[in-house]
Amino acid sequence: MELLGRIRTERHEMPDALRKVADAILENPAAAARLTIVDLAERSGTSTATITRFCRALGFGGYAELRVAVATEMGRVNQQTWQTDIGQEILPGDTLEKVLGVVSGNDIRLIQETGDQLDLAVVEKVAQAIARAGRVLLFGVSSSAAVASEMEYRLQRIRIPTWSRSDAHSALTDAALLGQGDVAIGISHSGRTREAIEVLAEAGSHGAITVAVTSNPRSPLAEVAELVLTTASRETTFRSDGFAAIHSQLLVLDVVYVSVAQRTYERTKQAFDVTVRAVAGHRLSEGDS
Structure with a gap:
């Protein structure tokens, strides 16, 4: 970072x-x-x-x-000239042009910062664990829940048995059923979300590989995790750290997803072919209006 x-x-x-x-x-x-x-x-x-x-x-x-x-x-x-708008406040009377400049500038910088500090050795270990896993559990609350759900969709699409949860009771139940070779991923910008910490601790106690995705590498969530993937975050007006961290969390998990797909290339290719055919009838052709 x-x-x-x-x-x-x-x-x-x-x-x-x-x-x-x-x-x-x-x-x-x-x-x-x-x-x-x-x-x-x-x-x-x-x-x-x-x-x-x-x-x-x-x-x-x-x-x-x-x-x-x-x-x-x-x-x-x-x-970097576009950096001039970084950190500027967005005021009620500002034009949409300025809003776009501030928001896009912050997001571009955020993604660059996340990429610059991402530990690729850890990414490789996480990807290897997921590719071999019998089950993968993702957990996050609030905005992190949306990130967990997106990663669930991507992994399921390439035939990785994956579940995402945002309810602590359901997540703890699933975590208790994990075992050796399974993977549990907790997503929390602050790394201080109690439920995420409890879910990783429960999963780890049953032998699962635990992964934290957080902006704070010294957080309690990072401390209970076996592997830690760090993200960057930049606040702008109307977007607190948690909301601002979504793009960096998605970037980190997208790199993990692509790395998993590389390791399961034939299975992934077959899965894409099958699923594309399954939904082909629901897409309009270019000649349809």
């Missing part, structure tokens, strides 16, 4: 003092990259010791490393 995206995600879990530093950087990353450690401490209302703790929490040896990382990322951002 790119640095600013990581700071944006992890700030929710930080102590108050560190969160102030995160907010000061996110408010104007380009300016923050030029500040001395004393200046950043003053701007964030903290101390130089707090800045040092913040750097170490992100895995940097010191403030100089953090400044270089922020400056490098801002350099990449500035090379």
Whole structure:
């Protein structure tokens, strides 16, 4: 995950003092990259010791490393002209042209950030597990439930026995019936959805391979999962983190789906041929009006 995206995600879990530093950087990353450690401490209302703790929490040896990382990322951002609308507020009187620019710009950047930080080694392990699985269980609530349902449809289409659930009781029942070689996938932007954590824990206790799809790699959901796929998220007006994360969640799971299809190529091709013929009669030909 790119640095600013990581700071944006992890700030929710930080102590108050560190969160102030995160907010000061996110408010104007380009300016923050030029500040001395004393200046950043003053701007964030903290101390130089707090800045040092913040750097170490992100895995940097010191403030100089953090400044270089922020400056490098801002350099990449500035090379993309469409990025100018990122982070702008959408006001009631704004034109649809501006709304389109802000929303599409954020979504494009979100997908790029997710792709840049995606651990392909983990994707490969998840795809291998799904391709071999006797059963696959997907769980998510709210907007994550829609993502789980879409992945269910895709996997079922290529003959992977898959179920998605958004009700905790049904999901826990299904999770209890999983076993060795089965896969359970919990989807939660925050990684703090209690039901998702319980479902993965239940599935794991019966020997199933557990997978977390979350924007927070240090979340409780990630802690109970065997494999973790991380996503990025960018808020815009009227779209909170959970809604904004849908595109990145779909991207991650789409890469997994395609990887599964590669590993089951002959079976997948046959499944597509059969299903296309099954619905062919419900499609109008080009000459029909």
